[in-house]
Amino acid sequence: MTTFDDRVALVTGAGSGIGRAMALAFAAAGGRVVVCDIDEDRAARTAAEIHAASGAPSNTGDRSSGKTGAPDATPDNGPNGEAVGGAVAGPNGGPNGGVGEPNGGAVGGPNGGAVGGPNGGGGGGVAVAVAADVGDEGAVAALVESAISAYGRIDALFNNAGIIDDMALPADISPELWDRVLRVNLTGTFLVTRAVLPHMLRAGRGAIVNTASEAGVRGGAAGAAYTASKHGVVGMTRSVAWAYAKDGIRCNAILPGATLTGIADGATFDPTGAARLSPVLALGDQLARPEQMADAALFLASDAASFVNGAIVPVDGGWSAG
Ligand SMILES: NC(=O)c1ccc[n+]([C@@H]2O[C@H](COP(=O)([O-])OP(=O)(O)OC[C@H]3O[C@@H](n4cnc5c(N)ncnc54)[C@H](O)[C@@H]3O)[C@@H](O)[C@H]2O)c1
Numbered sequence: 001m002t003t004f005d006d007r008v009a010l011v012t013g014a015g016s017g018i019g020r021a022m023a024l025a026f027a028a029a030g031g032r033v034v035v036c037d038i039d040e041d042r043a044a045r046t047a048a049e050i051h052a053a054s055g056a057p058s059n060t061g062d063r064s065s066g067k068t069g070a071p072d073a074t075p076d077n078g079p080n081g082e083a084v085g086g087a088v089a090g091p092n093g094g095p096n097g098g099v100g101e102p103n104g105g106a107v108g109g110p111n112g113g114a115v116g117g118p119n120g121g122g123g124g125g126v127a128v129a130v131a132a133d134v135g136d137e138g139a140v141a142a143l144v145e146s147a148i149s150a151y152g153r154i155d156a157l158f159n160n161a162g163i164i165d166d167m168a169l170p171a172d173i174s175p176e177l178w179d180r181v182l183r184v185n186l187t188g189t190f191l192v193t194r195a196v197l198p199h200m201l202r203a204g205r206g207a208i209v210n211t212a213s214e215a216g217v218r219g220g221a222a223g224a225a226y227t228a229s230k231h232g233v234v235g236m237t238r239s240v241a242w243a244y245a246k247d248g249i250r251c252n253a254i255l256p257g258a259t260l261t262g263i264a265d266g267a268t269f270d271p272t273g274a275a276r277l278s279p280v281l282a283l284g285d286q287l288a289r290p291e292q293m294a295d296a297a298l299f300l301a302s303d304a305a306s307f308v309n310g311a312i313v314p315v316d317g318g319w320s321a322g
Helices: 017-028 040-054 137-151 175-203 224-243 271-280 290-301
Strands: 008-012 032-037 086-089 098-100 106-108 126-131 156-159 206-211 249-256 312-315
Touching: 008 017, 008 137, 008 175, 017 032, 017 040, 017 126, 017 156, 017 290, 032 040, 032 137, 040 126, 126 137, 137 175, 156 175, 156 290, 175 206, 175 224, 175 249, 206 224, 206 290, 224 249, 224 312, 249 290, 290 312
Parallel strands: 008 032, 008 156, 032 126, 086 126, 156 206, 206 249, 249 312
Antiparallel strands: 098 106
16 A cells, blocks of 8 residues: 655645545555645535544644644634634745644744644644645745645645536636636646745655646537637646756646546536536546545555656546547
8 A cells, every 4th residue: 555654735726626535545555745726615624534533633733643733723822723623724825823833833924824733743634734835926835835834844745626517518618717727727836836836846856747638629619718728738747847857856736537536516618618528528437536546546655656757647547549
């Protein structure tokens, strides 16, 4: 079994679905996780699940147990800090936010995030939650700063946060939706990668796994904005893989097929686009579980994939093979 003992992962969009599964799996394999989501409550919930899975107490620090972590953050960390299972760092928090010290205390940090008990040990169940919008450059800088403050390094980056479009065809998509989807899915991947790379370069190692989509390699699997954004993620994956191959940094992507998550909750779909796309979309009995995506992503981030770089890996049960 793959282990990530003492390794540190930053997972974006980790409050739900595939990112949540990645965060839980990485922690279960012994790693420490920075759980990032734009939704503060979701991020805190995933961090709390990680702590609960390890049996770590939710509000005490015990370094000797190797299971301290975000739970140590005190409830009065500042305007953006909350000690709910894991502490939540506000993306643009003020000077009163708490950044946890190695012994689990919460002290003010420039970016206001509340990150508790970062050095709690190498066992599983260690996580901090950080609320951040990956499409916001300032929030991303604060996110990475919080991660480094908490754990000192980032060994694995899972660029997973993403949103769907309304399945509109190219002639029908609104420029506003286009901008929003591109901003989160593509620019977000770029911004987080850009902020993390200097730390990986300094360490001389790192693994980046991007969550693209089958829509990243074909035109008929989603609306125009989503498709363009995921093609961009595939291009970015190859570019990073090529550029940093000699620096010990690998970058790969998974192409999930249709997966049982909440990504479409509340979405409204353009009827023309949806009607035209639906015949090619995966059928109900082919839906994947988020954990199946996490398994593939963790392999790519692991030493077992040490010579896998620039790979664009379908994880779709064979859907794209036909
Ligand atoms: N579910 C599928 O069928 C499917 C298929 C192919 C690819 N994907 C990709 O998988 C990734 C994860 O999606 P999911 O299906 O788990 O969806 P999900 O909605 O369950 O999870 C996505 C998470 O990302 C968070 N998020 C959204 N915008 C964000 C932002 N700007 N900054 C930080 N966090 C943000 C959301 O709050 C949510 O918790 C996405 O990139 C998606 O495009 C999903």
